Amino acid sequence: xxxxxxxxxxxxxxxxxxxxxxxxxxxxxxxxxxxxxxxxxxxxxxxxxxxxxxxxxxxxxxxxxxxxxxxxxxxxxxxxxxxxxxxxxxxxxxxxxxxxxxxxxxxxxxxxxxxxxxxxxxxxxxxxxxxxxxxxxxxxxxxxxxxxxxxxxxxxxxxxxxxxxxxxxxxxxxxxxxxxxxxxxxxxxxxxxxxxxxxxxxxxxxxxxxxxxxxxxxxxxxxxxxxxxxxxxxxxxxxxxxxxxxxxxxxxxxxxxxxxxxxxxxxxxxxxxxx
Numbered sequence: 001x002x003x004x005x006x007x008x009x010x011x012x013x014x015x016x017x018x019x020x021x022x023x024x025x026x027x028x029x030x031x032x033x034x035x036x037x038x039x040x041x042x043x044x045x046x047x048x049x050x051x052x053x054x055x056x057x058x059x060x061x062x063x064x065x066x067x068x069x070x071x072x073x074x075x076x077x078x079x080x081x082x083x084x085x086x087x088x089x090x091x092x093x094x095x096x097x098x099x100x101x102x103x104x105x106x107x108x109x110x111x112x113x114x115x116x117x118x119x120x121x122x123x124x125x126x127x128x129x130x131x132x133x134x135x136x137x138x139x140x141x142x143x144x145x146x147x148x149x150x151x152x153x154x155x156x157x158x159x160x161x162x163x164x165x166x167x168x169x170x171x172x173x174x175x176x177x178x179x180x181x182x183x184x185x186x187x188x189x190x191x192x193x194x195x196x197x198x199x200x201x202x203x204x205x206x207x208x209x210x211x212x213x214x215x216x217x218x219x220x221x222x223x224x225x226x227x228x229x230x231x232x233x234x235x236x237x238x239x240x241x242x243x244x245x246x247x248x249x250x251x252x253x254x255x256x257x258x259x260x261x262x263x264x265x266x267x268x269x270x271x272x273x274x275x
Contacts, residue, residue: 024048024057026267027245028065028101028156033184033271035160039094042158044101047086052211052245055086062087064105070097070164097164098184102155106174108134108259109150112142134258149259151175154267159184172200175250175264180233183270190275192236195228196248198264202232208248210236241274 031043045053046060059082067075077089093099108131110122122138123129129137138145151174157167163182170176180193196203210224226234228248238244248266255262 093160096161100167112145149262151264175266
């Protein structure tokens with residue numbers, strides 16, 4: 001890891017990095033994913049919640065979100081409001097093509113016990129620090145020392161007119177998704193294919209879970225679990241239209257000092273339409 005990299009740890013990062021079957025789930029839900037005309041507005045909800053698309057925990061901090069236009073220009077979030085359990089905002093689509101709304105973060109975190117058995121963490125919640133600070137602040141011989149490198153990404157795509165792919169490009173950092181099927185061009189009864197990458201390399205064996213909207217009203221869990229193949233590919237097919245939430249996670253020890261383990265998560269919200 002580049003020692004000049006500025007890193008930070010937040011409660012949200014821990015939430016997003018938690019195992020697939022546990023804790024709270026973050027999501028950004030658009031009112032729709034595809035519109036037509038010369039310009040149009042789309043409204044979004046953003047939350048970290050116990051269930052999918054049912055806000056019941058806390059509002060997602062909108063200052064963490066960025067938006068890119070089809071040509072790669074930044075777009076402002078408008079009419080922002082932070083409510084008790086969810087945040088809301090609008091985006092005006094004025095350029096034909098696909099926009100990306102996203103958050104991406106990387107951090108290094110350390111946890112240990114002191115001689116009295118008290119637990120410590122570095123950096124503190126909401127704080128940022130450099131790798132140089134790690135060597136100055138974290139006792140290298142501490143009990144139960146765990147140093148974890150985390151990378152978290154959350155995305156949703158919306159389109160004015162015909163879908164475009166310029167905003168779906170890999171950065172080579174963290175867990176990312178290449179949309180072999182455009183997220184705004186997904187239909188029932190057809191294969192929907194995505195490819196997962198970790199730091200630019202196919203993320204073989206990465207596990208993902210997919211949940212359809214309306215989870216609150218189902219008597220039994222109907223989560224779909226898939227595993228990426230040797231090329232990092234996953235293929236999905238759905239009988240029912242609706243909004244879907246996908247979360248992929250990877251955890252291993254392919255890290256360089258001072259990290260001992262890495263954990264990465266990726267979240268995508270996409271809409272499946274009737275064929």
